[in-house]
Amino acid sequence: xxxxxxxxxxEEEQQAQSKKAMKKQQKEAEKAAxxxxxxxKLTAEQQxxxxxxxxKDRYGVPAMVQSQQKLDxxxxxxxxxxxxxxxxxxxxxxxxxxxxxxxxxxxLVLRQQQFNVQALVAVGDRASKQMVKxxxxxxxxxxxxxEASVRKVEQKIESCSQQDVELHIERIFVVxxxxxxxPLQLEDAVRPDGExxxxxxxxxxxxxxxxxxxxxxxxxxxQAIFRLQSGVCQLFRDTLTNKGFVEIQTPxxxxxxxxxxxxxxxxxxxxxxxxxxxxxxxxxxxxxxxxFDKVFCVGPVFRAEDSNTHRxxxxxxxxxxxxxxxxxxxxxxxxITDTMVQxxxxxxxxxxxxxxxxxxxxxxxxFKFLEPTLRLEYTEGVAMLREAGVEMGDEDDLSTPNEKLxxxxxxxxxxxxxxxxxxxxxxxxPFYTMPDPNDPKYSNSYDMFMRGEEILSGAQRIHDxxxxxxxxxxxxxxxxxxxxxxxxxxxxxxxxxxxxxxxERVCMLYLGLHNVRQTSMFPRDPKRLTP
Amino acid sequence: xxxYQVKPVSGCDVQVDLxxxxxxxxxxxxxxxxxxxxxxxxxxxxxxxxxxxxxARQDEIMRKLYELKAAVEGLAKTVTTPDADLxxxxxxxxxxxxxxxxxxxxxxxxxxxxxxxxxALRDIxxxxxxxxxxxxxxxxxxxxxxxxxxxxxxxxxSSVTSVPPQLLSCLGPxxxxxxxxxxxxxxxxLIWKDVPKLQMKFSVQNMCPIxxxxxxxxxxxxxxxxxxxDPAAATLVDSWLDTAFFQxxxxxxxxxxxxxxxxxxxxxxTPWLSGPEFSLADIACYCCVxxxxxxxSAPANVQRWIKSCxxxxxxxxxxxxxx
Numbered sequence: 001x002x003x004x005x006x007x008x009x010x011e012e013e014q015q016a017q018s019k020k021a022m023k024k025q026q027k028e029a030e031k032a033a034x035x036x037x038x039x040x041k042l043t044a045e046q047q048x049x050x051x052x053x054x055x056k057d058r059y060g061v062p063a064m065v066q067s068q069q070k071l072d073x074x075x076x077x078x079x080x081x082x083x084x085x086x087x088x089x090x091x092x093x094x095x096x097x098x099x100x101x102x103x104x105x106x107x108l109v110l111r112q113q114q115f116n117v118q119a120l121v122a123v124g125d126r127a128s129k130q131m132v133k134x135x136x137x138x139x140x141x142x143x144x145x146x147e148a149s150v151r152k153v154e155q156k157i158e159s160c161s162q163q164d165v166e167l168h169i170e171r172i173f174v175v176x177x178x179x180x181x182x183p184l185q186l187e188d189a190v191r192p193d194g195e196x197x198x199x200x201x202x203x204x205x206x207x208x209x210x211x212x213x214x215x216x217x218x219x220x221x222x223q224a225i226f227r228l229q230s231g232v233c234q235l236f237r238d239t240l241t242n243k244g245f246v247e248i249q250t251p252x253x254x255x256x257x258x259x260x261x262x263x264x265x266x267x268x269x270x271x272x273x274x275x276x277x278x279x280x281x282x283x284x285x286x287x288x289x290x291x292f293d294k295v296f297c298v299g300p301v302f303r304a305e306d307s308n309t310h311r312x313x314x315x316x317x318x319x320x321x322x323x324x325x326x327x328x329x330x331x332x333x334x335x336i337t338d339t340m341v342q343x344x345x346x347x348x349x350x351x352x353x354x355x356x357x358x359x360x361x362x363x364x365x366x367f368k369f370l371e372p373t374l375r376l377e378y379t380e381g382v383a384m385l386r387e388a389g390v391e392m393g394d395e396d397d398l399s400t401p402n403e404k405l406x407x408x409x410x411x412x413x414x415x416x417x418x419x420x421x422x423x424x425x426x427x428x429x430p431f432y433t434m435p436d437p438n439d440p441k442y443s444n445s446y447d448m449f450m451r452g453e454e455i456l457s458g459a460q461r462i463h464d465x466x467x468x469x470x471x472x473x474x475x476x477x478x479x480x481x482x483x484x485x486x487x488x489x490x491x492x493x494x495x496x497x498x499x500x501x502x503x504e505r506v507c508m509l510y511l512g513l514h515n516v517r518q519t520s521m522f523p524r525d526p527k528r529l530t531p
Numbered sequence: 532x533x534x535y536q537v538k539p540v541s542g543c544d545v546q547v548d549l550x551x552x553x554x555x556x557x558x559x560x561x562x563x564x565x566x567x568x569x570x571x572x573x574x575x576x577x578x579x580x581x582x583x584x585x586x587a588r589q590d591e592i593m594r595k596l597y598e599l600k601a602a603v604e605g606l607a608k609t610v611t612t613p614d615a616d617l618x619x620x621x622x623x624x625x626x627x628x629x630x631x632x633x634x635x636x637x638x639x640x641x642x643x644x645x646x647x648x649x650x651a652l653r654d655i656x657x658x659x660x661x662x663x664x665x666x667x668x669x670x671x672x673x674x675x676x677x678x679x680x681x682x683x684x685x686x687x688x689s690s691v692t693s694v695p696p697q698l699l700s701c702l703g704p705x706x707x708x709x710x711x712x713x714x715x716x717x718x719x720x721l722i723w724k725d726v727p728k729l730q731m732k733f734s735v736q737n738m739c740p741i742x743x744x745x746x747x748x749x750x751x752x753x754x755x756x757x758x759x760x761d762p763a764a765a766t767l768v769d770s771w772l773d774t775a776f777f778q779x780x781x782x783x784x785x786x787x788x789x790x791x792x793x794x795x796x797x798x799x800x801t802p803w804l805s806g807p808e809f810s811l812a813d814i815a816c817y818c819c820v821x822x823x824x825x826x827x828s829a830p831a832n833v834q835r836w837i838k839s840c841x842x843x844x845x846x847x848x849x850x851x852x853x854x
Binding site: 328330344345348366367368369370371372374375376377379380382383384387388409412413414415416 | 724736
């Protein structure tokens with residue numbers, strides 16, 4: 001009414017104005033209508049979602065597993081997902097490796113250790129739009145339980161280890177959620193060196209990896225490395241047990257430094273101080289004197305060497321062997337080299353997938369060896385080096401570059417990555433090394449090399465207290481400090497020899513890696529004490 | 532020198548008064564003149580007494596050498612059997628000379644053939660495929676072990692999964708002294724490896740690998756006896772070698788038959804393939820005939836020659852492998 005009156009009153013004079021106002025009003029009305037419409041649509045939509053999410057029970061974050069109930073649900077391993085399982089409905093627990101939403105469907109890659117499989121949530125009669133959205137928002141590295149049907153795929157899925165099948169997810173529950181921001185991305189951590197730089201993609205440097213070792217260890221490369229390492233230990237134990245060796249345990253807290261005295265960690269021991277064992281050698285030898293005949297032990301060894309190289313750790317796992325022999329210390333060499341060859345063969349035959357996995361990130365030539373192992377004498381090694389132009393004395397120790405060079409020369413001629421160098425000069429070996437019976441310049445001692453790097457150092461030990469005393473005096477060692485060592489040979493000791501192998505180095509060199517930290521699960525070096 | 536020598540007209544040491552106001556330089560001529568004078572002081576026809584003395588010394592040495600040679604020959608005659616107990620440390624080359632004198636004539640010296648001993652074992656490495664055992668090299672190995680102190684080792688490379696036991700023992704039992712590598716003159720390291728072609732490596736620095744069984748056989752044989760000095764004879768041996776390895780072993784049935792016919796006619800003319808002496812050609816051809824299994828169907832002259840080869844007793848290791 002008023003509107004009309006006003007309109008009528010001002011029709012003449014305010015024609016222009018009224019026109020403007022009308023337009024304005026019209027616009028406003030339109031706006032309001034739109035708003036109302038939007039509101040209505042939104043509420044309607046909300047209503048429909050609440051009402052229409054038929055899949056509400058098929059996804060979500062259930063209560064934390066506190067062992068409330070014991071389900072008899074059988075979980076299938078990712079590695080067992082083969083075409084034979086096609087069209088079965090299975091339950092699976094795995095990590096979300098990656099997720100990628102694409103319209104009405106979401107692709108997930110589910111990972112379990114080094115195996116992974118592609119999974120798919122798609123809007124359909126089993127999954128709703130909301131479920132797809134939920135799946136797409138699950139953070140990487142979260143652990144999920146899924147129920148899914150296994151489907152064969154026509155085209156191989158190249159990016160996954162299970163290439164012939166994929167999963168069509170019907171239910172998905174988050175068991176443990178990962179934080180959204182990961183300290184490092186798994187894909188970056190397994191990217192081969194060099195490749196990242198070319199394509200401008202990130203690679204993860206070693207310290208970041210080691211600081212976040214838990215995530216780094218989840219990578220396929222790390223999984224393969226440590227599975228192989230476990231294999232080395234297993235093969236070492238099996239081979240030696242079959243040869244009649246006895247596994248022993250030796251103390252790691254000791255009262256006196258076993259070798260010479262340098263490079264030991266001192267620890268406080270109640271009112272006095274003690275040392276961390278540098279090698280179990282003394283105890284191995286005492287076991288030989290106690291008639292155990294052949295012994296080995298696997299355990300930590302500590303070296304307080306402040307050297308930050310690619311191959312030194314302050315704590316590592318030592319695989320130590322000691323055995324009594326009948327007439328010649330080559331019986332010991334034969335035993336040790338045969339053990340190594342059995343390990344190499346076992347790895348070659350049973351760990352091919354692991355080796356291939358590591359090779360993807362760190363390419364290297366396959367490890368080659370001879371059976372029986374090649375044994376060269378020190379003088380031959382020196383002659384080979386001299387022929388290659390190296391100047392060195394007869395009794396000089398091999399420097400690290402010379403060891404590498406000799407390794408290359410031996411590989412060139414004999415095509416083996418593993419060999420023994422025998423008869424080292426007496427002057428460069430510890431005091432307990434048995435001198436050569438024919439030439440006082442040399443000794444009954446040997447080193448073993450893998451890919452040109454020393455992995456084992458060993459010798460026939462002096463088993464005669466008098467000779468041991470003489471040698472110690474010659475080396476100007478305080479006899480008081482090693483009294484207990486010398487005394488253990490006073491009551492009859494069989495001739496014996498042995499050596500110690502560094503587990504991490506063996507793994508590193510077998511796989512052709514370039515840093516021992518990669519093969520040590522939680523490495524300890526002068527600059528790293530955590531994690 | 533284009534002209535004959537003349538004694539200096541004046542003596543060398545003529546005193547010249549030199550001014551002392553300038554600094555001195557060494558006499559550039561004096562050096563030359565001094566070194567020349569005693570040498571060229573002799574006019575044509577005269578002989579330097581020093582040369583005379585040298586000649587006399589050489590004659591003396593030659594005479595002593597002849598005496599020594601006669602003594603050694605006398606000694607060699609007294610030792611009639613090859614396995615006579617001779618002290619190895621006294622003279623290994625002497626004893627080996629006796630052993631192989633019946634087989635090969637001519638002496639060889641490892642130092643001149645393989646280069647100076649650097650105080651380490653001279654190791655010959657042979658990579659062979661276990662599918663084709665190099666029979667001729669095994670025969671040469673046993674001949675070498677009669678001549679020298681040879682350290683023989685057999686290895687299996689990781690590229691090969693398993694090797695029949697007779698291939699592992701094909702170089703005979705382990706030498707009793709094998710723990711001391713430096714006591715041997717020569718190393719013979721056989722590695723069973725997955726190689727397409729037999730390969731030999733000796734000195735990695737100065738020598739490229741030698742490929743093919745025939746070529747390695749030539750190398751090894753030269754350590755036993757020099758090749759015939761006559762180029763024609765040497766070529767004959769070479770050609771038999773190639774015939775054996777390329778036509779007999781790798782050839783078709785037709786080619787094999789042709790080679791056997793050629794062998795038959797050659798052996799009709801001479802007792803051995805390259806003439807009156809047993810040679811590398813016989814070793815190679817015998818091993819290849821053995822390997823191809825064509826011994827039974829061979830013509831008469833070849834049969835006779837096979838018998839003669841077997842009588843020599845060098846082919847034990849090769850025959851053992853084929854059983």
